[in-house]
Amino acid sequence: MPYAHITGWGISVPEPVLTNDDISKMVDTNDEWIRERTGIRERHIAREDQFPSTLGVEAAIKALKVANIAPTDIDLIICTSSSPEYIWPPTACLIQDQIGATKAGAFDLQGVCTGFIYATNMAAQSIRSGSIKNALVIGTETLSRFINWKDRSTCILFGDGAGAFVLQASDNPGGILSAVMRSDGSGADSLILPGGGSRFPASESTIHENKHYVHMDGKAVFRFATRVMGQAAKEALEKANMTTDDIQWIVPHQANYRIIETAAKYLKMPLDKFVINVERYGNTSTASIPIATVEAVEKGMIKNGDKIVLVGFGGGLTWGALVAEWTGPVPSKRNVHPEQYRFFARLRSLARRAIRYLEGLFSRREL
Numbered sequence: 486m487p488y489a490h491i492t493g494w495g496i497s498v499p500e501p502v503l504t505n506d507d508i509s510k511m512v513d514t515n516d517e518w519i520r521e522r523t524g525i526r527e528r529h530i531a532r533e534d535q536f537p538s539t540l541g542v543e544a545a546i547k548a549l550k551v552a553n554i555a556p557t558d559i560d561l562i563i564c565t566s567s568s569p570e571y572i573w574p575p576t577a578c579l580i581q582d583q584i585g586a587t588k589a590g591a592f593d594l595q596g597v598c599t600g601f602i603y604a605t606n607m608a609a610q611s612i613r614s615g616s617i618k619n620a621l622v623i624g625t626e627t628l629s630r631f632i633n634w635k636d637r638s639t640c641i642l643f644g645d646g647a648g649a650f651v652l653q654a655s656d657n658p659g660g661i662l663s664a665v666m667r668s669d670g671s672g673a674d675s676l677i678l679p680g681g682g683s684r685f686p687a688s689e690s691t692i693h694e695n696k697h698y699v700h701m702d703g704k705a706v707f708r709f710a711t712r713v714m715g716q717a718a719k720e721a722l723e724k725a726n727m728t729t730d731d732i733q734w735i736v737p738h739q740a741n742y743r744i745i746e747t748a749a750k751y752l753k754m755p756l757d758k759f760v761i762n763v764e765r766y767g768n769t770s771t772a773s774i775p776i777a778t779v780e781a782v783e784k785g786m787i788k789n790g791d792k793i794v795l796v797g798f799g800g801g802l803t804w805g806a807l808v809a810e811w812t813g814p815v816p817s818k819r820n821v822h823p824e825q826y827r828f829f830a831r832l833r834s835l836a837r838r839a840i841r842y843l844e845g846l847f848s849r850r851e852l
């Protein structure tokens with residue numbers, strides 16, 4: 486049975502920064518309160534012309550570059566987002582078109598902030614089963630578009646960004662070693678974006694009632710998160726026949742510094758074994774775990790051979806963790822430039838649209 490290794494990684498974070506002081510000019514809050522309760526100092530907010538696919542494409546191209554494989558080598562793209570570009574088509578298909586992944590199946594996986602754990606595990610299992618060889622997993626958010634900037638209990642928390650992993654099959658042991666995925670839909674109301682789906686389709690009243698914004702019972706989510714995060718990490722380690730002594734790093738979902746502190750206490754692990762960057766990004770939902778992982782790799786904290794735990798929680802309610810051995814890119818003599826495929830991808834996409842247009846004209850005449 487092949488192993489599924491993480492061989493490529495990349496992130497894309499929009500430049501504009503919104504500090505706590507900036508938010509304190511919009512709602513009744515202040516920097517001290519936000520830092521004390523959440524650990525967040527600032528977050529990045531997408532420009533008007535940046536969408537989940539824009540950020541997702543940038544992260545994906547970087548990940549392909551690190552893995553040194555072409556978009557045309559990708560068999561499967563799983564995109565996970567709490568702020569997808571549309572209800573459908575999947576954001577994964579928009580990314581597939583823009584990067585020129587001509588042989589890939591593409592779908593979105595909705596697991597809210599746990600989405601990246603679920604998606605990475607699903608991609609790994611597809612590789613482990615032997616049905617595919619190369620997968621691209623992307624977590625990408627412009628969640629700022631669904632935030633009520635008049636609600637101080639939510640607008641302080643979230644930020645935008647994207648992260649991507651390339652997973653590849655290999656006969657060498659390593660890569661994704663175990664995973665746990667859990668859910669509890671009885672808590673669906675505690676963290677919800679109620680408007681715009683089929684229960685509350687967009688209408689004047691859904692807009693008046695602010696249903697198109699994130700609604701959250703902060704205390705309930707806090708209690709849930711502190712309970713499940715350490716537990717999930719422990720279960721994933723047990724599944725891999727490991728203990729916390731065997732791992733070098735834990736990369737938790739970056740929602741709140743205090744939640745990470747509680748998980749560290751539960752696991753009896755020092756906080757300096759946790760990768761934490763929530764102070765600079767806030768909660769970027771599905772993108773938070775890859776952004777933190779990639780930063781830790783680029784800073785030389787996570788090294789080849791390290792065993793790590795990725796652990797997340799979020800709306801659903803959902804939570805999960807996976808244990809991985811970080812092995813890095815597969816050595817290869819060829820030098821691939823995935824960014825060059827974007828030009829041809831654009832041409833191909835335009836040509837396909839033109840053909841579809843002409844086919845439409847032609848078939849109308851036939852009728």
Ligand SMILES: CC(C)(COP(=O)(O)OP(=O)(O)OC[C@H]1O[C@@H](n2cnc3c(N)ncnc32)[C@H](O)[C@@H]1OP(=O)(O)O)[C@@H](O)C(=O)NCCC(=O)NCCS
Nearest residue numbers: 514515518522598637638641703704706707740741798799
């Ligand atoms: C949101 C959160 C930071 C609030 O912290 P808290 O300690 O629970 O704060 P509370 O909601 O109890 O509010 C305490 C007081 O601060 C006030 N308050 C809330 N938001 C505030 C803000 N941004 N600035 C200043 N005061 C604020 C409340 O109105 C309340 O005032 P009151 O005592 O006069 O009624 C915290 O509950 C949390 O982080 N929850 C988890 C959220 C999360 O991670 N969601 C994403 C999961 S993927």
